[in-house]
Amino acid sequence: MDPKKKTVGFVPDHDADTTTSPGGSNNTNTVNSPVSAFSNTPDLSSTTNSTTSTPNPAGSAAASSQPRSINTSGARSSYEPMKSSYEEQWGLTPTSRPHKTASPRDGSGFPAKEQGGLNKKENKVKTSGLGIQPNAGSASTDGPQSSNSTSSAGPASAGGPPSSGNKGGSQKPSAPSQKSMTKAERRELQEKQKAEKAARVSAGLPASGKKAAQVLNQPNSGFSPNPSKSLATSFPGAEAEKAIAAAESTGQARRREKLTKEIGLFAHLDPPKFANTALAPKDLHPAVVHAGLQMAQFKICGANARCVATLNAFRKAIQDYQTPPNTTLSRHIQTYLNPHISYLVTCRPMAVSMGNAIRYLKYEIGKNLELPDEDARALFVEKIDNFIRDRITMADQVITSLGLQKIQDGDVILTYARSSVVQGLLLAAHAKGIKFKVIVVDSRPRFEGKQLLRALAAAGVPCTYVLLTAIGHVMREVNKVILGAHSLLSNGALYSRAGTAVVAMSAHERKIPVIVCCETYKFSERVQLDSFVQNEIGNPDELVNDQNNNFGHSSTRCHPSVRGANSGDAASAAAGAGVLTGWRESRDLKLLNLLYDLTPSEFVTVVITEVGLIPCTSVPVILREFLPMMQQ
C-alpha cells in the first residue's frame, strides 16, 4: 500500500470531507480502494453518523452518554487499517500503530484532524481549548487567526510555510510556488511573511509558522504527552485546571522542547498513554470504553484484574452485539471486537494476561464459525465465564492450597508490592491459623503494597512495612520470599512489577527461597533477556513529589514532611512543590518511570501454578499443553 494509507486510516482527515480539494479526494480514494464492509467513505460518515455497520441502538445510545464525544464527527472513516494490522491486534504486540502515528514526534497530522473535529462538533471543547492559550489576552488577533488556519479555510496562514492545516491537503493550491512568481510578488510575499513572523514572535509563539501552528493546535490535541493536559481534555476538573494553568504559565514554545523528554535507551517504547476517549472509535461498547479508561488511569491495575475487566467488558459487548445484515455473528464478531481491542491498547499497552485471554476468545470464535447466532452468542459468553472461572478463579484457589503447604509456623515471609494471588494466599494461611509474619516491601511511585498491607493488617497478620531501599536491612530475618507475576516468559524469566528483580536478587544472595505465584494463563511464549526490549513507561510526572501528583490515587505518593525537607527549603515545601517540580524546564534532567522489570530465572526457586509446583524453566513445557490455542 502507499505510505499514505498508514496515516489515513487511523487519522482520517476531516478537512477532506468538508472541502473538496484534490487532497481530500485523494484520501477518499485510498480509503475506498481496499473493499471492506467497514470502510466507510469520509463523505458517508460525515453525513450520517450511524452508517457504520453496527446498527446497535444500545451501544450507540450509551456511547453518546459517555464523555467521549470529542470526535463524534465520526470519520473513524475506515476500519480498514485496523484490519490490515489485524494480526498485530490479535497477536497483541504491545506497540500500537495508531498511537505511534499520533505521537507528537510525528508531526501535525493528528492535531489537524482533531482541530477539525472540534471546530465542527464540539464548540464547547474548542473554546476551552482556545481559552487556555497563554496569550489569549495579549494577542486577541491571534486567536481567530489560529482557529482559522487550522480549520479548512486558513487564509491567514496561507502565505506562510505550510501549516498543519495545509498538511491536510485542503489548501495546497492557495499558495503559488515561489518560482512562478515575479520578483515583485516574491518581495511582497516575503514582506508579508516577515510581518506575520513578527506578530507571532510578539505573541510569544515560535517564529516558524509551522511550529506556531503546531503549538496552537497543541492544547486541543488529545495526544499531548503532557499528562495533565491530555487528562484535562477528557476529565475536566479543578485539579486538571490547576495543572493546565501551571503548564500554560510557561512559554508555549519552551514547552514544545520540553516534550521530548525521551530516554535514549527506551526510545523504542511507547510514551506513556493517558485516558482519552477522544481516541476511541465512536461505536465502541461503553463497557469496553469504561474498562479502558479505568486501566489507563491505573484504577484497574494488576494482570488478573485487568484480564477479568477486559473479559467482562467483552462479554457485555458480545451480549449486546447485533449482527449486521448478510453476515453471521461468529463470522463478524471478530471484526466487531478488533477496534475494541485496539482501543484497549491505546489506553495502556496490553497485559500478557489480557493478550492470552483474547487469543483464547478468538480461538473459540474461530472454532465455531458455523453456529447459529444465538447459540454462538451463548457459547462465547459461556466460554468467557469458563475462562475466568477455570484459568483465574479456580487457578487462584489451587495455587492458594498448594502455597499453604509451604507456609509454616514461625515463618517470616517477605513480599513485594501487591499481587492478588499472594494476598489471597497470605490471608488464607492466616485464616488457617498458621502463625507467621509478613514483611511488605513497597516502592514509589504507586505504593501498591499499601493496599496489601491494609488487607493483611485488617485480618490481623503481623506486618512490617518498608521501602525497597531497606531491602538489605530486612532481608536478614526473612526465610521465604513470595512474589506475584505479571507474566512468566518462555526462557523462565519473571516479568513483573519493577523492583521484583531487586527483591529476588537480595533473597538469592542470602540463599532465601523465592516462591512465585503465577497462573498458567499468564505464561507467555515471549523470550526476553533484559528489561529494555519490551517494557512499559509510566508517566514520569508521578515521580515528582508534589501535591498535584495524586490524581487517580487516593494514597499519597509522598508525605508532605518529605517534600523539600532535606533542602531545608520551607517555602517550597509549603507551596507543595517537590524537588523536581520544574524538571521539564531543566534541559539535562529526565525522569524514567519504568513499570516492569525482568527477573532472571536463576533467582526464582519455584513457581506455584494451578498445575503444581514447577521450576520456572518449565514454562515452555506447560505452554505446549495449550499449544493449539496459542498458535492462533
Next chain:
Amino acid sequence: MSKGTNDLVDILVAKLKRRQLVGSSAVAQATLKLLIVVISKNNWSKANDLLNLVRSVGQRLIEANPTELAIGNIVRRVLHVIREEFRDAEASSKSDDNSEFQSVPLTTSSSMYNLLSETGSDDKEFTHASSNLRSDIIQEVRDIRIELDTIYENIKNQATNHIHSNEIIMTIGRSRTVEEFLKMASSKRKFHVLVAETAPSYLGQQMALELSKAGIEATMIPDSAVFAVMSRVNKVILGTHAVLANGGLVAISGTHMMAAAAKHHSIPVVVCTGLYKLSPLYPHDEDSFNVVMNPDAVLGFEEGDLMEKVIVTNPYYDYVSPEFVNLFITNQGGHPPSYLYRLIVENYDPNDHTFDPLA
C-alpha cells in the same frame, strides 16, 4: 580541663545528640576545630596527660552520636599525630645525648621496617616532658585540617582517570564527593548519569537536579528500576557515610541493593571517599552503625489507623560488604578494598581503637 574548653565540648556534644550536626564532613571539621582548642588551651606537660585529655573528649563526642564514625577517626588521627610528635621529640633529645646515633627511629608502627629493629614504642616513653611540643603538635593538627579542606579537590582531580566518554554511570543518594567528582569529569567528558531517587530521603532527586544544573545529562529513576537498567550501566559510583576496617561501607539506605545489582551484572563499583571516613572498627553486627529514622517518611502519620497495626521501619544506612566494592578513590589515590588495612595502620595507632584511659 579548663572551664572554657569544657563548655565548648558540651556545646558540640549537644549538637551531635540533637542531630543538629550531621554528615561526616561537617562532623569531622567540627571535631578537629574543637580538638585544636583543647590542645592549645589546656595545661599538660606529659604526653600521657595530653593523650588522656584528647581521649576523654573523643569519648564524650562519640557517645553523643556513635553512628558518626568520622568523630572517632579524627580523634584517632590527632592522637596518632601527638604520639608521633612525642616520638620525634624523644628521638631528637636522645640524639642530642649521644650523637653517634644519628638515625631517627622510624615512627610508623607495625611497618616492615620495624621488623628487625628493637621494639620501642611503648606508652611509657611518652612521659617525657614537653618543651615546645605544643606548637609542633598544633601545627600538625592544622595540617590535618588543611587535608580535610582539600579532600574534594584531591578526589575530583582523579575523575578523568576513571570516566570515559559516553559512559553511563549510576549513583544513589547525594554525596558531595561524588557530585564534585562527576562535575569535574563533565568538564572534560560527556557522559550520562542515572540517579536512583533514594526513597524515603529522596536525596537522589536533589542529586539529579544538581547534576543537571551542572550540564550533566541526568536521568532520575525510581529505586525499583535499579536492577532493570543496571545491565546498561558502565560504572556505579557511590558515596559513603563511613568505610569500615574490612572495606565494608556504611552508606545511604539502598546502596546495598545497588551494589548487589552491579555485582550481579559484573559492573565495577567505585566508592569516592575522603580518608577521614576510614574507620579502624569492624562491623561485628550489620546494625551496629545503623540508625533508624522517623517512619513518617515511609508511611505517613495521617494513616494512623494502619500505622498502629503494623511495624514501619526506616533505616537510614545500609551495610555493604567489601566484596561488592571494586575500588576506593580517596584523597590519596585509588585503592582496592584489600589495601585499606594498610591505610588504617598508617593513619591510626593500634592503641587508639578504643578510648579507654591510658594507664
